[in-house]
Amino acid sequence: MLEAININSFPVFLLILVRVVAFFVTLPFFSYRTVPLPFKIGFSFFLAFIMFYTVDTSLVVVDEMYLFLVIKEALVGLLVGLIGYIIISAVQIAGGFIDFQMGFAIANVVDPQTGAQSPITGQYFYIFALLFLLSVDGHHLLIDGIVNSYQFVPIDSFIPFHNGNIAEFVIDAFNNMFLIAFQIAIPIVGCLFLVDVALGIIARTVPQLNVFVVGLPLKILVSFIAIFFFLSLYIVLVKYLFEMMFETMRGLMQLFGGA
Incomplete structure (x- = not known):
């Protein structure tokens, strides 16, 4: 208990707190506006206080490099949380394809969680994804990731940005994110493409029929039916999306640690 109030251990606690706060700034679910700010600050403080006893305090030396250690901790938290947020954004991109x-x-809605405009179908899918994340205790895995992050990125080491594998890893993560978004959207988009082909044939064979009046309600009806039938497939893809998100965050921390 004396170590907790020792002024010499405060620099180590500050480094841990910076990483945890930066992690929660960009982390999916915890970074949303609907989560109260006092809860974010308090939760970050007590989590950093618990993590403080798992880190070797003798590794940190307060010298002219300490400021760079603080910046490094902030970058680690921000970038690892951001890569997870980017991966889960595949749901929104798939909704944009479908819409x-x-x-x-043209009828985007304002997402109250992020404050940005998002597609209607994407927001519908996103709510399902968040409920699935909570139902499988995915938020606990995210917290476990930041707690165990010091096994990959030690508190006294720096990020090897000269390593080209980091840029290649991030590019591959982007590619996989768009691939999953395409896989989520392709069943509904494929059905709507067939509807467009059918409407084009009808427009050529029955010129008296106004396909622009009939086409929009028909495409909306087909979309709802397709979403209803392919919802189970969507849950399977979301499960794979979350697995990829956890693996990507883990892999990025390993690269930050020089592995």
Whole structure:
């Protein structure tokens, strides 16, 4: 208990607190506006206080490099949380693909969690994804990730930005994110493409029929039916998306640690 109030251990606690706070700034679910700010600050403080007893305090030396250690901790928290947020954004991108084909692209809604505009279908899928994340205790795994991050990125080491594997790893993560978004959207987009082909044939064979009047309600109806039938497939893809998010965050921390 004397170590907790020792002024010499405060620099180590500050480094841990900076990483935890930066992690929660960009981490999915915890960074949303709907989570109260006092809760974020208090939770970060007590989590950093618990993590303080798992870190070797003798590794940190307060010298002219200490400021760079603080910046490094902030970058580690921000970038690891951001890569997880980017991966889970595949759900929003898939919703944008679907809305563009449905005719809902002009009717974006403001996401109360992020404050940004998002597609209607993407927001619908995103709510399902968050509920699935909570149902499988994914938020506990995210917290466990930041707690165990010092096994990959020690508190006294720096990020090897000269390592080209980090940039290559981030590019591969982007590619996989767009691939999963395409896989989520392709069943509904494929059905709507067939509807467009059918409407084109009808427009050529029955010129008296106004396909622009009939087409939009028909595409919306087909979209709802397709979403209903492919919802189970969507849950499987979301499960794979979360597995990829955890693996990507782990892999990025390993690269930050020089592995």
